[in-house]
Amino acid sequence: MPTNQLTAGVCSLLNEPQHTEDLLNSTPIVQILSVKKVHSNPNAPNPVDRYRIIVSDGEHFLQSMLATQLNHFVDEGKIQKNTICRLDKFTCNMVQEKRLLIVLEISVLEQCEEKIGSPAGLQIPPGDAAVTPSTANQTPAAHHTAAATGGATASTSNTTTPAARGQGARSGRGPTTFPIEGLSPYQNNWTIRARVTNKSDIRTWSNQRGEGKLFNVTFMDETGEIRGTAFNLAVDALYDKLEEGKVYYVSKAKVNLAKKQFSNVANEYELGLEKNTEIEECRDSSSFPVVRYNFIDLAKLQEMAKDSICDVIAVVKETGDATEFTSKFGRTSTKRELTVVDRSGYSVRLTLWAKNAEKFTNTDSPVVALKGVKVGDFGGRNLSMSSSSTLEINPDIPECHALRGWFDASGNSENFQSHTNSFSGAGGAATFNRSELMSIEEVKAKDLGTSDKTDFFSTRATVMHLKADNIAYPACPTQGCNKKVFDQHDGWRCEKCDRSFEKPEYRYIISMAVSDHTGQAWFQGFNELGETLFQRPANDLVAIRERDEAKFNKLVEDVNGHQFNFTCRAKQDTYNETTRVRYGVQKILPLDYAEEARHLIELLSSPWAQ
DNA sequence: CCCCCCCC
Numbered sequence: 001m002p003t004n005q006l007t008a009g010v011c012s013l014l015n016e017p018q019h020t021e022d023l024l025n026s027t028p029i030v031q032i033l034s035v036k037k038v039h040s041n042p043n044a045p046n047p048v049d050r051y052r053i054i055v056s057d058g059e060h061f062l063q064s065m066l067a068t069q070l071n072h073f074v075d076e077g078k079i080q081k082n083t084i085c086r087l088d089k090f091t092c093n094m095v096q097e098k099r100l101l102i103v104l105e106i107s108v109l110e111q112c113e114e115k116i117g118s119p120a121g122l123q124i125p126p127g128d129a130a131v132t133p134s135t136a137n138q139t140p141a142a143h144h145t146a147a148a149t150g151g152a153t154a155s156t157s158n159t160t161t162p163a164a165r166g167q168g169a170r171s172g173r174g175p176t177t178f179p180i181e182g183l184s185p186y187q188n189n190w191t192i193r194a195r196v197t198n199k200s201d202i203r204t205w206s207n208q209r210g211e212g213k214l215f216n217v218t219f220m221d222e223t224g225e226i227r228g229t230a231f232n233l234a235v236d237a238l239y240d241k242l243e244e245g246k247v248y249y250v251s252k253a254k255v256n257l258a259k260k261q262f263s264n265v266a267n268e269y270e271l272g273l274e275k276n277t278e279i280e281e282c283r284d285s286s287s288f289p290v291v292r293y294n295f296i297d298l299a300k301l302q303e304m305a306k307d308s309i310c311d312v313i314a315v316v317k318e319t320g321d322a323t324e325f326t327s328k329f330g331r332t333s334t335k336r337e338l339t340v341v342d343r344s345g346y347s348v349r350l351t352l353w354a355k356n357a358e359k360f361t362n363t364d365s366p367v368v369a370l371k372g373v374k375v376g377d378f379g380g381r382n383l384s385m386s387s388s389s390t391l392e393i394n395p396d397i398p399e400c401h402a403l404r405g406w407f408d409a410s411g412n413s414e415n416f417q418s419h420t421n422s423f424s425g426a427g428g429a430a431t432f433n434r435s436e437l438m439s440i441e442e443v444k445a446k447d448l449g450t451s452d453k454t455d456f457f458s459t460r461a462t463v464m465h466l467k468a469d470n471i472a473y474p475a476c477p478t479q480g481c482n483k484k485v486f487d488q489h490d491g492w493r494c495e496k497c498d499r500s501f502e503k504p505e506y507r508y509i510i511s512m513a514v515s516d517h518t519g520q521a522w523f524q525g526f527n528e529l530g531e532t533l534f535q536r537p538a539n540d541l542v543a544i545r546e547r548d549e550a551k552f553n554k555l556v557e558d559v560n561g562h563q564f565n566f567t568c569r570a571k572q573d574t575y576n577e578t579t580r581v582r583y584g585v586q587k588i589l590p591l592d593y594a595e596e597a598r599h600l601i602e603l604l605s606s607p608w609a610q
Numbered sequence: 611c612c613c614c615c616c617c618c
Contacts, residue, residue, distance in 0.1 A: 203614085205613090212612085231612080259613070262612075326616085333616070337618090351617080374615090384615080387613090
C-alpha cells in the first residue's frame with residue numbers, strides 16, 4: 001500500500017494552530033490506526049458512547065474523536081483499524097493541552113490490511129497554549145464581525161455592534177470557535193458558538209440549604225450539546241439575552257461536572273453561567289446546524305421501556321384544551337394533551353407542559369418534531385415532554401414535508417391504532433369500568449398482562465384472605481415521598497430526602513387473596529387500598545398491633561368477606577427467577593348498592609334482557 | 611446552589 005495515498009503532512013499541520021484554519025476546508029485522506037470506545041456514564045438516562053480514534057497521514061498520527069453522529073460507521077464495522085478515510089469536515093482545538101481533532105463528517109474509502117508507513121507522535125509546538133484556543137483573546141463581538149464577513153449576507157453587517165466594527169475581520173470561513181465536545185474543566189479560555197435548543201422558565205426553590213432562582217438552557221453545536229444553568233444574579237443578567245432557536249457566542253462560563261441523573265443532555269459536563277458570562281448573538285447562523293433527530297415510529301413505542309427517551313415526528317390529530325393543575329408539590333402549572341399520529345398507523349397521546357402547553361395552537365394539524373420526549377405507560381403508551389425535551393412545529397426538514405404530504409393526501413382519513421390495550425378504553429386504566437367488568441376466570445383466560453405490555457381490567461371480587469405480616473412499612477412523612485425509612489440512632493432516616501424524622505408515617509402494603517364466582521387471584525396494593533379495607537390509617541393499625549395483637553388479628557380477619565369493585569393492572573414480573581403475572585390494585589371502590597341496583601335495572605330493561 | 615416535570 002503506497003504512502004502517497006494519504007495526505008502526507010496534514011497531521012503535523014493540524015498540530016500547529018496557525019495552520020488549522022486554512023485546513024478546515026480541505027478534505028485530507030488519512031488512515032485510522034485505532035478505534036476505542038469511550039463509555040459514557042451508564043447510569044445516565046440517555047448514555048451516549050463515543051469513539052476515540054487515532055488518525056495517521058503516514059508520517060505522523062493525531063488523537064481524534066468521532067462526533068457522535070458518526071458512531072454508526074464504527075458500529076456497522078465500516079470504520080475499524082487501518083481503514084482509509086477522507087475527512088470531509090472537522091474542527092481542531094487544544095483540549096487538555098493536546099491538539100484534538102474532532103471529525104464531523106467522514107467518507108470511508110477502503111479497508112487496508114496494515115498500517116501505512118511508520119507514523120510518529122507529535123510534540124506540542126512551543127507557545128501553542130498562548131495562541132490556542134484561537135478565541136482566547138477575542139471578545140465575542142469580534143467573532144461577530146468575523147462571522148459576518150465570512151458569511152454570505154451583507155445585511156448581517158448592518159446589525160454588527162459598534163464595538164465589533166472596529167475589530168479587524170479575519171479572512172476565510174470565520175473564526176474557529178471551540179467545539180462543545182472539547183469543553184472540560186481544564187479548559188480556561190474558550191468561546192463556543194452554539195444554538196439554544198431549549199430554555200426553561202425561571203424557577204425558584206426553597207429548601208434547607210437556602211432559596212433562590214435559576215434557569216437552564218441547552219446549547220448545541222456540530223459536535224455535541226451541553227446544559228447550562230444560571231442562578232440568582234446571573235438569571236437577571238442572562239435570561240433575556242438568550243432565546244430558544246438562536247445561535248450565540250458564549251464565553252467565560254464555568255465548566256462543571258454534570259450530575260447526569262438529572263438530565264438527558266449528552267455531556268459529562270455542564271456550564272455554570274455567571275453574571276459575567278459573555279453571551280453575544282451570532283446573527284449569521286443560517287448555515288448552523290439545527291436540532292439533530294433520531295426519529296422512531298409511533299408503532300415502535302410499544303417496545304420502549306417506560307421512562308425511556310426518544311425523538312418522534314408526527315401530525316397533531318387532536319388538540320386538547322390548556323388546563324391548569326396543581327402538582328403534589330403545590331405548584332400551579334398548565335398542561336395540554338395532543339393526540340398525534342404517524343405513518344406507522346399508530347396514534348399516541350402527547351402531553352405538553354407549561355410554556356409549550358400555553359402557546360400551542362392547532363392551526364391545520366401541524367407536524368410536531370420532538371427531541372428527548374419521555375415514554376410513559378399510562379393506558380398502554382403515552383409521551384410526555386420533560387424539561388430537556390424540545391418541540392418544533394412544522395420544522396423545515398424532509399421528514400416533516402414527507403409527513404405533511406402523507407397526511408394531507410390520505411393520512412387524514414385513516415383510522416389509527418392506539419397503544420391503549422383493547423381491554424379498556426383510553427383513560428380506562430384507572431377508572432372503574434362497569435360495562436367492561438371481567439370475571440377472574442376471564443382475566444386469566446385472556447392472559448392479561450402476560451405480554452410485555454400492561455393490561456388493565458375492572459372486576460368485582462370478595463376479599464378472602466389478607467397476609468398479616470408486612471402489612472405496612474415505615475415511610476418518609478414528606479408529602480409525596482413515600483420512601484421506606486430506616487430506624488437509626490438519630491431518628492428515622494430517608495435516603496431520598498436526605499434527612500431524619502422523629503417518627504415514620506406507616507403506609508400499607510397489601511397482599512390479599514380475592515375471589516368471585518369464577519375463581520381466585522392474589523391482588524397487591526398500597527396505601528389507598530389498605531385505608532379503604534381497614535377504614536383507618538396504617539399508623540393506627542400498627543399502633544394496635546403493638547398494643548393488642550389479638551385485636552389486630554381480629555381487624556385483619558374482619559376484612560374478609562367484603563366485596564368491592566376493583567380496577568387493576570396486570571403486569572408480568574420476574575422475582576427470584578420466577579416470572580408470573582401480578583395484579584396490582586389501582587382503585588378499590590366499596591360497593592354503592594343503590595348504584596349497583598340502578599345498573600341492574602338498566603340491564604333488565606335493555607333489549608338483551610327482554 | 612436545582613434536579614420538581616406533575617394529571618388521567
